[in-house]
Every structure is written in structure tokens, then in C-alpha cells.
Amino acid sequence: MQQTVAAAEFLAACALSRVDAVGGFARDGLLSSQEVFTQQLVTGLSNGMIIALIAIGYTMVYGIIELINFAHGDLCMLGAYFALTVVGALGVDQWAGTGGIMGLVLVLVGTAAFCGSLNWSINRLAYRPLRKASKLSLLVSAIGASFILVNLGLFWGGLPMDVFADGTSSAAPKAFPALVSAAPAAQIGDVIYSRTDLLVLCVTLPLMVALTYLVRFTKLGKAMRAVAQNPTGASLMGIDVERVIGASFFIGGSLGGFATVVYSLYNQTVSFQMGYRMGMDAFIAAVLGGIGNLPGAVLGGILIGVIRSMSDGYLEARWTNTVVFGILILILVFRPSGLLGAKLREKV
Amino acid sequence: MDELLGQTEDTDFVVTGLDGPRTRADRFVSLSFRVMIRRTASIVAALTGAAFLLAAAPVLAVQDAPNKKLKIVSSLPQTGSANAQTTSIVNGIKMAIDERGAMVDGFKIEFEAMDDASPQKGNWDGQIESANAKRAIADPAVVGYIGTYNSGAAKISMPLLNKAGLVMVSPGNTAAGLTKPGLGEPNEPAVYRPSGKVSYFRVVPADDIQGAVACEFCRNDLKAKKVFILHDRELYGKGIADVFKKTAEATGVEVVGFEGIDAKASNYRSLVTKIRAAAPDVVFFGGTTQTNGAQVLKDLRAGGAKIPFVSPDGTFEKAFIEAAGKDSVTKEQGGVYITFGGVPSEMLTGIGAKFVKSYQAKYGEIPEAYAVYGYEAGCVLLDAIDRAETKDRAAIIAAVAATKDFNGALGTWSFDENGDTSIRTMSINTIEDGAFKFVRTAGGAAKAK
Incomplete structure (x- = not known):
């Protein structure tokens, strides 16, 4: 009996201390340096996992047709607008309990399908006709696609919907409703593991596992690896190269779609300009890990996330970009093909 | 074509003979220009002089303009999230102009709202702000520049407009260094005043x-x-x-x-x-x-x-x-x-309250906080144009600087020697x-x- 009371008291104390620590800074003690470090690591990992998911889209396309798909970040941006539209159309207020989870899954899958199809269409319309042209034309075409997507986003933000502030200012950043609350899922000491952190993990990890399975163990994956190695050879073996390229665009795009929903839920802001930063971070991550290499993109993404977080936390925030690019340059000097990149594959 | 050029070359020698034997480079001078040179040297001089005058003192052209039109421009970030705010500033300026029936002292007032933001930035863009300032300077009809919203943008257009002698009235800049010595960088605000004169004024407290x-x-x-x-x-x-x-x-x-x-x-x-x-x-x-x-x-x-x-x-x-x-x-x-730097629209009294009321009647919404500053900037500029003896840029600068006890929407206030408002009321x-x-x-x- 005494034990039960003690346990109850302990639980109550835990609950109270949690409220205390979260509401203002009521606790006297500051965060210990170890707690600060752990918290920065959690933030870095969450940001890094999102970056990694987007970086996969870059690296898949590069691995197969050696194109740096500059439209990828902006594709993710449009995905965020699509997700916000769906959330707005479904009505935000009814999102609770099982219905909420179902709604979330619906938004995730819907956005992934949207981004995948859009990426596939961009490939079909803007890149496929240039397959025989020089790599440079392809790159310019990608930059053009990026501009078109940015302006579509600008237009989309002006739709007369409640979630777009009735379209009064199309270019303004929009608040993405907090469907997953930022409340702590767990708290150890003063380190908060928020539900959004958990969400990032729950969405990104299974996707990465699924992608690995797809590339390693399925027929399509085998075909993708074959096309990456040698498109001509692959076509001689009876592989429909264009279909495989299309599939890669679809898969890369839909991973970007998942990432952008998680990003929007994590940051709760969408803006037509966010694609640039998303794309830039992910591109650097892909290069850092070795562009064309899938595990490399994941490693690069997590590294970039953690480096950013640590630099924000321990240096001044204004040095963060300098630190990230400094490390990128150092790694490229000593390992020109990135951390996990193949030795040297001259393809250009 | 060669024959044609050859012919003119001969005539040129005879008629002008100004600068000795002509070089082959002259062949590329356009024919129409050659016709002009063929007149007398004095005409050439007159034309050159006129061109110089046009470039250096566009003001003259305004005075001579038969239709007596003056132009005011604004340069505010209208692409991006500041758009709602800046649109209401523009509305405020338009209301100030409309109140006078777009006429001041027999001159018709035209207004153009320029955008100094780019979609790439979604915010003010230095390149566009600089282009806007240059465009305003180049248009001889422009006698007033209302802007900017962002202090960073003002930093770019202030020296340009000051050099050209065009008055600038800001409804939104609050960075202290823009006008007040000792509060910003060591070279501020002198760096914004290459002509040595104050031509920048603001209706908001810094x-x-x-x-x-x-x-x-x-x-x-x-x-x-x-x-x-x-x-x-x-x-x-x-x-x-x-x-x-x-x-x-x-x-x-x-x-x-x-x-x-x-x-x-x-x-x-x-x-x-x-x-x-x-x-x-x-x-x-x-x-x-x-x-x-x-x-x-x-x-x-x-x-x-x-x-x-x-x-x-x-x-x-x-x-x-x-x-x-x-x-x-x-x-x-x-x-x-x-x-x-002021009180919100619904707390304004007197002329300010009247402005908010007519704004609501006209645009169907309570104006954003800075709308009244757009209105005030417009009013004070039009008032200065009214008071200026000649409607040239220099006289208008002097008239704005001489604004004393102006009875406007923000109360009764004056510009000090730095171009700052005497109002110091803030709100939380x-x-x-x-x-x-x-x-x-x-x-x-x-x-x-």
C-alpha cells in the first residue's frame, strides 16, 4: 500500500516537474551542459532526417541520369502547399484521436502521391526530350522547372481558402496547423523529446528501410542499379530504361512529399520560398555523402542537421552557414567523391 | 552604302571643318546626326548644351512643361508578406492626393506606386530599390519620393536621391542611424547626404x-x-x-x-x-x-x-x-x-480618426498600422509643394524642411534639422x-x- 502511494506521489511529482519545466523557466536549475548537448543532438537529428529524405531525391536522380535536379526543393515546397490545401479542405478542427492519425496518414500518402506524380511529369515534359542533348541543357531545363514551380507556389498561396488567409497576400508565409502538437512526448531531466521529433523518426526511418529493400531486393531496384551503372547495357538486357528513370523520379518525388509534410508539421510554416533552403540543404547533404549514393545521402543529411544544430548552439547562429560550407569544402578536398561516394565514375 | 558615305564625307569636309581632317571612324556616325552637324557649329553647341541641361537639371523641364503636371512616386515592398501593410500605405497616400482633388496650386498631381521587392526575396531587394530611385530621378516630372518601408532599402536610395536633389519622405523607416549622428555607424548619416544637405525626412519616430x-x-x-x-x-x-x-x-x-x-x-x-x-x-x-x-x-x-x-x-x-x-x-x-512608433489606427484622434473613418468607408477594412503614415507623408509632401514658390525639386526640399507645427493625422508636429519628426509617442x-x-x-x- 505504501509502495502504491509512493509510486503515485512519484508520478505526480514527475507530471508536475514536467509542467514546471515547460511553463516558463520556473525551475531554478539551468540546463546542465550535458542536457544542452543532448537537446541539440535531438534537434539536429530531427532536422537531419528531414534533410536526408529530401537528399535521397537528389541522389537517386543523379545516380541514374547524372542530373542535379534543381527543381526538387521547389517540388517539396509545392507539396507543402498541397498538404495545406488538403488539411484546409478536410477541416482542421476535427483532427483528434484515431481520426487524426487517419487524417495524417491521408495527408502523408496524398502529398507523396502528388509530389511523385509531379516529379514524374516534370521528367516526362522537361527532361526526357533532352535525354540526348548535352548535360548542360538538362541542367538549365531543371533550373527553369524550378522557377515555374516557385511561381506556381506563389499563385497557389493566393487561393481564397481559410488556411491561405483567404488569399489576401499570396506571398506571405502561411501557418501550418499544429496537427501533431509540439508537446513533449517524453522528458528526461530537462531534455524534451517532442511529439514532432517522434513523428520525424516514425515517418523517415520506415521509409528509408523500405527504400533500401526496394533498391536491393526487388526487380525494379535491380533495374535501377543496372541503369545507373550503364544505361546502354541495361537496355540491351531488355530493361525499359525510360520506365526505370520515370520510376526513380516518382519514388524520389514521393519521398520528398513525405519529407515536406513532416517538415511542415515540424516547422509549422510554409512559404513559397522555402524550397530554396530545403533544396540547398539537401543538395549539400547529397554531395557530402557522395552524390549518387543512397546511404551517403542519409548520412550527409543527418550530418548537416547535426552540424547546423551544434553550430547554432555552441557558436553564434550567424556562423552556421560558414561552418557547414567550410566542412563541405574540407571533405571535398580530401574525398572528392564525398564520404561514401564511389571512387571515381567519369560520366560527364 | 559606301558610295553614300563617301559623298557625305566630302560635304562634311567643306561645311563643318571644325576638327580637322575626319577619320574613318566617322563613317560610323549615323547619317541623321551628320545632317545636324552640317548646320552651323552654334547649333551643335546649343544642342549639346540643352542635352547637358536636360541631364543635370531636369527641374527646368518641369517648369516649362505646358500641361503643369507634377509626379509623386512611392517605393515600397509590395511583393511578399509586407504587401498588406504596404498596400494600405499606398492607399493612405492616394487618399491624401484625392483629398486635394489631385491638384496643388494649379498643378496636376500624378502618383505611381513602385514595388521595391522581388519574388526571389519576398522582401525588399537592393537592386530594385536602386533601380526605382534611378527611374524617379530620371523622370523630370517627379518631385517627391515616398519610401522606403525598410531601413535597409533606404540606405541604398538615400544617397542616390540626395545627390540628385529629390526629396524623400519615409512613412516607415525607423533605423536611428539614417538621420541621427552618433547612433549608427560612425559615417552615418553623412554617408547618405553626399550633397551635404538634408533631403530625407520621416514621419515616424526613430x-x-x-x-x-x-x-x-x-x-x-x-x-x-x-x-x-x-x-x-x-x-x-x-x-x-x-x-x-x-x-x-x-x-x-x-x-x-x-x-x-x-x-x-x-x-x-x-x-x-x-x-x-x-x-x-x-x-x-x-x-x-x-x-x-x-x-x-x-x-x-x-x-x-x-x-x-x-x-x-x-x-x-x-x-x-x-x-x-x-x-x-x-x-x-x-x-x-x-x-x-505611434498609436494604432483605432486610437487616433482628430484628423487621424477622420482618416481611419474615411479609409474604412473607402476600402471596407480597418487600415494597417502604417496606413496613416502613408497618408501623413502624402499630406506633408503636398503641403510643401503647395508652399514652394517654384515647383522645382530644390524648392520643394526647402519647403518640406521648413515644415513647422504641421496639423496632421498624427497631431501637431515639425521636422527637426535632421529630418526627424518631433513626435515621440510610442505604443505597446x-x-x-x-x-x-x-x-x-x-x-x-x-x-x-
């Missing part, structure tokens, strides 16, 4: 007052003992954060952090951890909606920091509340307090139920000068 007021509010009303200061590294945001820091140090409020953020970052969670570790009572953000103020606020709340968030007038617009979302701005989450505002709510005034009444 940040040396606003930053101090914000700090006083944190100390007295919020009982803050420790503050964490963030800024966006822009002229405006960093400037006001500096003033805040100085005031805090002078009044015994401990500054536990002072940091410039990356305005394009996707989130500031790491920074929030740093802030949590420093455990301040208040976070002050020197910046605007466009430099990610709302994201900083959201991440503070997401990181569990339920402490007051104080920011200056750059976030005093509906777009800020929209971007921040209704949950992070509530009092339960710590509260948001915004200082503003908060957000309740998704809308701004006036808390109290601060900073003292207008100093009659």
Missing part, C-alpha cells in the same frame, strides 16, 4: 526611442531581470536590438544573450535550446515578419519557452499573426508584445484573440519645436 521604450516596458511591466536579444542582422533589426541592449545595460537588466539569426533558416530549435539554457525572463527580437520573426516565436513555443516575446513595429502587421498561427501568440503561451500592443490590442502609450508626448 528606433533610439522605440528600442528604449521596449526595454523600459520589459523592465517595468514584464518585470524582466534577464533578457535574451535576437536580431535579424539587418540595418533595422540590428539597430533596434543595439539600442535595446544599451538601454538594458544602463538600467540594470541583465543581457544573457545577443545573437544575429539566419533569417532564411527553416527553424530555430537549436537557438531555443540555447535560450532555455540561459533562462531569460523575456526574449526580444529585433526584426520583421519578413525576416522570420513568426518562426522564432513558434520555435520558442515549440521548445517549451513560455516567456513573453517582445518585438518592434516590423512585426506590427496582420501577416505576423497569420504566419505565427493563433496558438503561439496567446497569453497562456507567454504573450507577445509589440512596440510601435499585444495580441489577443488573433488581433492586435492596444496596451498603453509610452515615450512621452510630441515636443513642439
Whole structure:
């Protein structure tokens, strides 16, 4: 009996201390340096996992047709607008309990399908006709696609919907409703593991596992690896190269779609300009890990996330970009093909 | 063609003979120009002189214009989230012009609203601001430049317009260094006045007052003992954060952090951890909606920091509340307090209240906070044009500078020798139920000068 009371008291104390620590800074003690470090690591990992998911889209396309798909970040941006539209159309207020989870899954899958199809269409319309042209034309075409997507986003933000502030200012950043609350899922000491952190993990990890399975163990994956190695050879073996390229665009795009929903839920802001930063971070991550290499993109993404977080936390925030690019340059000097990149594959 | 050129070359030799034997390069001079040279040397001189006059003193052309038209332009960021705010400023200017029936002293007043933002930035863009200033300078009919909204943009157009002798009246710039010596960089404000004369005026009180007021509010009303200061590294945001820091140090409020953020970052969670570790009572953000103020606020709340968030007038617009979302701005989450160089529209009295009423009647909504400054800038400029003897740029600068005891929407005020308004009234505002709510005034009444 005494034990039960003690346990109850302990639980109550835990609950109270949690409220205390979260509401203002009521606790006297500051965060210990170890707690600060752990918290920065959690933030870095969450940001890094999102970056990694987007970086996969870059690296898949590069691995197969050696194109740096500059439209990828902006594709993710449009995905965020699509997700916000769906959330707005479904009505935000009814999102609770099982219905909420179902709604979330619906938004995730819907956005992934949207981004995948859009990426596939961009490939079909803007890149496929240039397959025989020089790599440079392809790159310019990608930059053009990026501009078109940015302006579509600008237009989309002006739709007369409640979630777009009735379209009064199309270019303004929009608040993405907090469907997953930022409340702590767990708290150890003063380190908060928020539900959004958990969400990032729950969405990104299974996707990465699924992608690995797809590339390693399925027929399509085998075909993708074959096309990456040698498109001509692959076509001689009876592989429909264009279909495989299309599939890669679809898969890369839909991973970007998942990432952008998680990003929007994590940051709760969408803006037509966010694609640039998303794309830039992910591109650097892909290069850092070795562009064309899938595990490399994941490693690069997590590294970039953690480096950013640590630099924000321990240096001044204004040095963060300098630190990230400094490390990128150092790694490229000593390992020109990135951390996990193949030795040297001259393809250009 | 060769034959034709050969022929003219011969005639040229005979008729002009001004600068000795002609070189082959002259063959490329266009035929029509050659016809001109063939007249007399005096005509050439006259034409050149006229061209020089046109370039150097466009004012003359205005006076001689038979249709007596004058033009006022505005340069404000109308692409991006500031659009709602700047559109209402433009509406304010238009109302000032319409009130006079678009006529001043027998001159017809034309108005053009220019945009100084680019879609790439979603915010003011230095290149576009510079192009706008140059376009205004090049148009001889332009006698007044209303702008800019952002202090950083003013930094670019101020020296250009000053050199050209075109008056600039800002409805929104608050960075202290733009006009006041000793408050900004060592070379400010002289660097903005290459001609040595003051040609820039503003109808809003500057940040040396606003930053101090914000700090006083944190100390007295919020009982803050420790503050964490963030800024966006822009002229405006960093400037006001500096003033805040100085005031805090002078009044015994401990500054536990002072940091410039990356305005394009996707989130500031790491920074929030740093802030949590420093455990301040208040976070002050020197910046605007466009430099990610709302994201900083959201991440503070997401990181569990339920402490007051104080920011200056750059976030005093509906777009800020929209971007921040209704949950992070509530009092339960710590509260948001915004200082503003004046009082919000609904608190205006006299001419100001009349303006708000007719604005509502015309546009069907309560104007954003800066609309009345657009109106006031328009009124004071038109008043100066009215008073100016000749309607040239120099006389209008002098007339604006001579503005004394102007009875306008903001009260009765004057411009001082730096081009600043004598008004010093500030207000503190908060957000309740998704809308701004006036808390109290601060900073003292207008100093009659």
C-alpha cells in the first residue's frame, strides 16, 4: 500500500516537474551542459532526417541520369502547399484521436502521391526530350522547372481558402496547423523529446528501410542499379530504361512529399520560398555523402542537421552557414567523391 | 552604302571643318546626326548644351512643361508578406492626393506606386530599390519620393536621391542611424547626404526611442531581470536590438544573450535550446515578419519557452499573426508584445480618426498600422509643394524642411534639422484573440519645436 502511494506521489511529482519545466523557466536549475548537448543532438537529428529524405531525391536522380535536379526543393515546397490545401479542405478542427492519425496518414500518402506524380511529369515534359542533348541543357531545363514551380507556389498561396488567409497576400508565409502538437512526448531531466521529433523518426526511418529493400531486393531496384551503372547495357538486357528513370523520379518525388509534410508539421510554416533552403540543404547533404549514393545521402543529411544544430548552439547562429560550407569544402578536398561516394565514375 | 558615305564625307569636309581632317571612324556616325552637324557649329553647341541641361537639371523641364503636371512616386515592398501593410500605405497616400482633388496650386498631381521587392526575396531587394530611385530621378516630372518601408532599402536610395536633389519622405523607416549622428555607424548619416544637405525626412519616430521604450516596458511591466536579444542582422533589426541592449545595460537588466539569426533558416530549435539554457525572463527580437520573426516565436513555443516575446513595429502587421498561427501568440503561451512608433489606427484622434473613418468607408477594412503614415507623408509632401514658390525639386526640399507645427493625422508636429519628426509617442500592443490590442502609450508626448 505504501509502495502504491509512493509510486503515485512519484508520478505526480514527475507530471508536475514536467509542467514546471515547460511553463516558463520556473525551475531554478539551468540546463546542465550535458542536457544542452543532448537537446541539440535531438534537434539536429530531427532536422537531419528531414534533410536526408529530401537528399535521397537528389541522389537517386543523379545516380541514374547524372542530373542535379534543381527543381526538387521547389517540388517539396509545392507539396507543402498541397498538404495545406488538403488539411484546409478536410477541416482542421476535427483532427483528434484515431481520426487524426487517419487524417495524417491521408495527408502523408496524398502529398507523396502528388509530389511523385509531379516529379514524374516534370521528367516526362522537361527532361526526357533532352535525354540526348548535352548535360548542360538538362541542367538549365531543371533550373527553369524550378522557377515555374516557385511561381506556381506563389499563385497557389493566393487561393481564397481559410488556411491561405483567404488569399489576401499570396506571398506571405502561411501557418501550418499544429496537427501533431509540439508537446513533449517524453522528458528526461530537462531534455524534451517532442511529439514532432517522434513523428520525424516514425515517418523517415520506415521509409528509408523500405527504400533500401526496394533498391536491393526487388526487380525494379535491380533495374535501377543496372541503369545507373550503364544505361546502354541495361537496355540491351531488355530493361525499359525510360520506365526505370520515370520510376526513380516518382519514388524520389514521393519521398520528398513525405519529407515536406513532416517538415511542415515540424516547422509549422510554409512559404513559397522555402524550397530554396530545403533544396540547398539537401543538395549539400547529397554531395557530402557522395552524390549518387543512397546511404551517403542519409548520412550527409543527418550530418548537416547535426552540424547546423551544434553550430547554432555552441557558436553564434550567424556562423552556421560558414561552418557547414567550410566542412563541405574540407571533405571535398580530401574525398572528392564525398564520404561514401564511389571512387571515381567519369560520366560527364 | 559606301558610295553614300563617301559623298557625305566630302560635304562634311567643306561645311563643318571644325576638327580637322575626319577619320574613318566617322563613317560610323549615323547619317541623321551628320545632317545636324552640317548646320552651323552654334547649333551643335546649343544642342549639346540643352542635352547637358536636360541631364543635370531636369527641374527646368518641369517648369516649362505646358500641361503643369507634377509626379509623386512611392517605393515600397509590395511583393511578399509586407504587401498588406504596404498596400494600405499606398492607399493612405492616394487618399491624401484625392483629398486635394489631385491638384496643388494649379498643378496636376500624378502618383505611381513602385514595388521595391522581388519574388526571389519576398522582401525588399537592393537592386530594385536602386533601380526605382534611378527611374524617379530620371523622370523630370517627379518631385517627391515616398519610401522606403525598410531601413535597409533606404540606405541604398538615400544617397542616390540626395545627390540628385529629390526629396524623400519615409512613412516607415525607423533605423536611428539614417538621420541621427552618433547612433549608427560612425559615417552615418553623412554617408547618405553626399550633397551635404538634408533631403530625407520621416514621419515616424526613430528606433533610439522605440528600442528604449521596449526595454523600459520589459523592465517595468514584464518585470524582466534577464533578457535574451535576437536580431535579424539587418540595418533595422540590428539597430533596434543595439539600442535595446544599451538601454538594458544602463538600467540594470541583465543581457544573457545577443545573437544575429539566419533569417532564411527553416527553424530555430537549436537557438531555443540555447535560450532555455540561459533562462531569460523575456526574449526580444529585433526584426520583421519578413525576416522570420513568426518562426522564432513558434520555435520558442515549440521548445517549451513560455516567456513573453517582445518585438518592434516590423512585426506590427496582420501577416505576423497569420504566419505565427493563433496558438503561439496567446497569453497562456507567454504573450507577445509589440512596440510601435505611434498609436494604432483605432486610437487616433482628430484628423487621424477622420482618416481611419474615411479609409474604412473607402476600402471596407480597418487600415494597417502604417496606413496613416502613408497618408501623413502624402499630406506633408503636398503641403510643401503647395508652399514652394517654384515647383522645382530644390524648392520643394526647402519647403518640406521648413515644415513647422504641421496639423496632421498624427497631431501637431515639425521636422527637426535632421529630418526627424518631433513626435515621440510610442505604443505597446499585444495580441489577443488573433488581433492586435492596444496596451498603453509610452515615450512621452510630441515636443513642439
